[in-house]
Amino acid sequence: MQHVSPIREPLVTGGKTYADITEDVCRQVEAKPNMRWMVALGVALVFLGIFLYSVYRTLWFGIGEWGLNKTVGWAWDITNFVWWVGIGHAGTLISAILLLFRQKWRTSINRAAEAMTIFAVICAAMFPVLHMGRPWLAYWVLPLPNTFGSLWVNFNSPLLWDVFAISTYFSVSLVFWYIGLIPDFATIRDRATGPIARRAYALLSFNWTGSAKHWSRYETVSLILAGLATPLVLSVHTIVSMDFATSVIPGWHTTIFPPYFVAGAIFSGFAMVLTLMIITRKTFKLEDYITLEHVESMNKVITLTGSIVGVAYITEFFIAWYSGVEYEQYAFINRATGPYWWAYWSMMTCNVITPQLFWFRSIRRSLTATFIISIFVNIGMWFERFVIIVTSLHRDFLPSSWVMFSPTSIDVGIYVGTIGLFFTLFLLFAKFFPVVNMAEVKSILKSSTGVSHTHNPGASLHGTAPNNSHKHD
Amino acid sequence: MTSKKYILGVFNDEDVLLNAIEQTRAAGTKIYDVFSPYPIHGIDDVLGIQRSRLPIVAFFCGLCGTSFALWMQIYMLGFDWPMIIGGKPHIALPSFIPVTFELTVLCAAFGMVITFFIISGLRPTLKVPVLDVRSTDDKYVMAIELKEGTDISKLNDLLRSHGAIEVNEKEVVK
Known part of the structure; x- marks a missing residue:
């Protein structure tokens, strides 16, 4: 028997039964697409069109279509890459690290968060591939035999580590996500009425029956995958940060980068999860599954990681001064007071000040405030990468090569285009896949609603008791 | 074409199910499999499932x-x-x-x-493999394979006396 705290809030509200969970999650999968979804998909497809056009221009005319110059050789592309990869950290963190810590509140948000991870990594991957200029030769990053070129790849380079880290992260996250989806696809398959839906979900559900033996193995696999994914998720942004930290550019060459980047990644990932979940729970009427308790828990993570990021900014500044290296000192003074001061102070405001508002319980539990702050965090984290990358490069060692960077419309097009790509994928996911992990929510239902004093505890103890289960509809 | 017959005891609650599994096994009946919509903790022990390697x-x-x-x-x-x-x-x-x-x-x-x-034999197929479709929704299904000479009514009584809400027979053609 498990100890249940009388003060802890239930994770599933509304006196749901097991059948209600199936019904509530499958509803939008089975219903015809509604108008709001169609409009949203239409808008996302327009942005996807912008992406495709910008990619066409980049490939046809070359990287000269971008605003890069000989001093600033990395700018929006790498900023966007790091931004997307960072966003892609929350999903696996929620599903893996929180699984190891037995944080049961993860169950109703892990599915969508993992989907978000996968789509964000796809968006991220676009940037280094496009920056190659000749993406049809992208396979040259793999260690292929000498006949392809003259040499093997350089295993001492963080850029190569990135290839391995991101592709491993992507494939392991995908597998983890898919394993979790299999039982839920089986549920949809067994409810499906149309022949196409039944066949499609039968294929997707991999012959799943819910046999006790399979569940036993499934749980083992999930646990081991979580154990493997935990260091993996920490390694990815560590290695991304090494792209910068192992160089000798003032402003990049700092040992604080790995933990600072990982904290920032979790920070921005949780912000994006919140942005999406607040919309999703409203649109799909999932208020009983993604409760204020969930939002508050995520906001606590944002406060923690946001504070770590804030401390890292200050530490960087201190170490720049303390190192006594005048180039390092100049790089930081230039960040805060140079021509890109607005980017630096946007970053400081959005990332250091706004998350501190979550110390107030009323703000942590306010959906409007959370939504606005989550957008601020996303903007702030984009500026963080822009500041690190562009301000460190634009004034290099020779004042004669000092320049400013300004993005072209193609730079902007690719960036907003990936947002279109992301939302296209996410909207398709939200329509055709179960956005909440039904099996996992069912597995915590008994322990998490049995304590509730405000709801009828009989509802959850007897699976099919007819009762007040539609209070919130 | 071989066909197998199963007796399916449908349960409403996981604790009742766990108890019924124990009692059924104690009565000397071999359980073919148990299907549930989510992993039930403690089912491995009562079913005698070994820890996965x-x-x-x-x-x-x-x-x-x-x-x-x-x-x-x-x-x-x-x-x-x-x-x-x-x-x-x-x-x-x-x-x-x-x-x-x-x-x-x-x-x-x-x-x-x-x-x-x-x-686990998990691969994409077109057929629907479950014995009772409710077992992926909100019911727990205990399947017992019917062999020649099994006393169906006795099994029925056994399952019902341990809390099964329904007992059905199902034939699966392989």
Whole structure:
């Protein structure tokens, strides 16, 4: 028997039964697409069109279509890459690290968060591939035999580590996500009425029956995958940060980068999860599954990681001064007071000040405030990468090569285009896949609603008791 | 074409189910399988399911990944085409750690998951394999295989007396 705290809030509200969970999650999968979804998909497809056009221009005319110059050789592309990869950290963190810590509140948000991870990594991957200029030769990053070129790849380079880290992260996250989806696809398959839906979900559900033996193995696999994914998720942004930290550019060459980047990644990932979940729970009427308790828990993570990021900014500044290296000192003074001061102070405001508002319980539990702050965090984290990358490069060692960077419309097009790509994928996911992990929510239902004093505890103890289960509809 | 018959006891509650499994097994009846919409904790013990050895598979697959990654990097940069990069030795082990780590995780994860799929017979098919479709929704189904001479009414009484809300018969043609 498990100890249940009388003060802890239930994770599933509304006196749901097991059948209600199936019904509530499958509803939008089975219903015809509604108008709001169609409009949203239409808008996302327009942005996807912008992406495709910008990619066409980049490939046809070359990287000269971008605003890069000989001093600033990395700018929006790498900023966007790091931004997307960072966003892609929350999903696996929620599903893996929180699984190891037995944080049961993860169950109703892990599915969508993992989907978000996968789509964000796809968006991220676009940037280094496009920056190659000749993406049809992208396979040259793999260690292929000498006949392809003259040499093997350089295993001492963080850029190569990135290839391995991101592709491993992507494939392991995908597998983890898919394993979790299999039982839920089986549920949809067994409810499906149309022949196409039944066949499609039968294929997707991999012959799943819910046999006790399979569940036993499934749980083992999930646990081991979580154990493997935990260091993996920490390694990815560590290695991304090494792209910068192992160089000798003032402003990049700092040992604080790995933990600072990982904290920032979790920070921005949780912000994006919140942005999406607040919309999703409203649109799909999932208020009983993604409760204020969930939002508050995520906001606590944002406060923690946001504070770590804030401390890292200050530490960087201190170490720049303390190192006594005048180039390092100049790089930081230039960040805060140079021509890109607005980017630096946007970053400081959005990332250091706004998350501190979550110390107030009323703000942590306010959906409007959370939504606005989550957008601020996303903007702030984009500026963080822009500041690190562009301000460190634009004034290099020779004042004669000092320049400013300004993005072209193609730079902007690719960036907003990936947002279109992301939302296209996410909207398709939200329509055709179960956005909440039904099996996992069912597995915590008994322990998490049995304590509730405000709801009828009989509802959850007897699976099919007819009762007040539609209070919130 | 062979066909098998099953008696399906449908249950409403996981604790009732766990008790019924124990009682059924104590009565000497062999349970073919139990189907549930989510993993039930404690069912492994009462059903006598042994702990999965998949973690061992994961470990050895991971070990293969580690060895392969180290061999690949040492062979390529140390022997096949040695180069001095950044003044480091040809075999610069510290900078081989990231790739080694990633390949270890990749092989461990994929090796384990593929093994899980194979041993559990999980593969894309068009047929609907469940014996009672409600077992992926909100019911727990205990299946007992019917052999020649099994007393159906006795089984029926046994399951019902331990809390089954329904007892059905189902024939599966293979």
